[in-house]
Amino acid sequence: MHLKYCKIICMTDINIKELINEAFEGRANAYAPYSGFKVGAALLTSNGIYTGCNIENSSYSATNCAERTAIFKAVSEGVKDFKAIAIVGGYDGKDIEDYAAPCGVCRQVMSEFVDSDSFVIIMAKSPEEYVVKTLSELLPLGFKLENK
Ligand code: THU
Secondary structure: OOHHHHHHHOOOHHHHHHHHHHHHHHHOOOEOOOOOEEEEEEEEEOOEEEEEEOEOOOOOOOOEOHHHHHHHHHHHOOOOOEEEEEEEEEEOOOOOOOOOOOOHHHHHHHHHHOOOOOOEEEEEOOOOOEEEEEHHHHOOOOOOOOOO
């Protein structure tokens, strides 16, 4: 693993595998009757792991992504100290073929609560196959209000 990531997140491979497994657990609850694309997320916080899944809606636009489900679950319970998020996504009933990168809206929501240089996004196909990026790598020049 790249030294930068070791230092930033202090996560071992075992922690990462655990978080990916939790993302798969979250994915099991995905409600995706329209796209058939099921996503799971596991958010590592100072208060443990919050999982999430995508929740689609017949209006389409009211759909909530897995990452935001996990983040909103944590924030709604008073937890805003986030360290990392693992994401898994793929079509229902098929093998996961690609890394599921978070959409732009989810990246923006992450940036509301985290330090973009140290928050880590783990995109996984399996507990053994994953890529790790910081939020600043995935969201350079994200919008921020300094005086919040
Ligand atoms: N989706 C997520 O859950 N996370 C993302 O970051 C991108 C997309 C969901 C939304 C929708 O239910 C399905 O994937 C297909 O777009």
